[in-house]
Amino acid sequence: MLKSIDKINFEKRNGIIPVIVQDIKTKDILMLGYANREALSKTVETGNAYFWSTSHNRLWMKGEESGNIQPVEKILVDCDSDALLYLVDSAKPVCHTGNRSCFHNELAV
């Protein structure tokens, strides 16, 4: 089913909802970011992954400093419309450590 941007429930999470970023080819999970309506709109408009920085309170394009931009091929929405999934097509690192994925640590149990 298709959902329009007007159906996304930003209000439920105080204007900012989580965004999972997944590699469209390998299906690896790359990072977890956040988006407000503006970040999602910019992602749709430009085709590159935009987020809302919760630590710096500003709109932010992935790769704006590193050059590792992440082109978004598809955006999925969850069943209650308060979480997003950006499917990206790139082989560039997403993590500031240089790893492709930010999820490179395992919980010790």
Next chain:
Amino acid sequence: MLKSIDKINFEKRNGIIPVIVQDIKTKDILMLGYANREALSKTVETGNAYFWSTSHNRLWMKGEESGNIQPVEKILVDCDSDALLYLVDSAKPVCHTGNRSCFHNELAV
């Protein structure tokens, strides 16, 4: 690298951090939930996916009503220790709609 539960930065997100749930075999993303320290501890202790319900403010085991429990094989932590990834081994539906995944809608662009 291994990270202990004491290194998880729950405080940064007011005690509750996002949890991505991914099928360990197909690598499909199944849902986005939330965990506080108690939910993570119960997940580690029991081997089943536990969450903190942000709408009902209570600890919650996935499948407690539906029977569709999700055994967690591995838990990954992101680079700044404020997001989790549960890798689950099950073929049971995760979504209340009966879908395996909650991410079954595409954003209309």
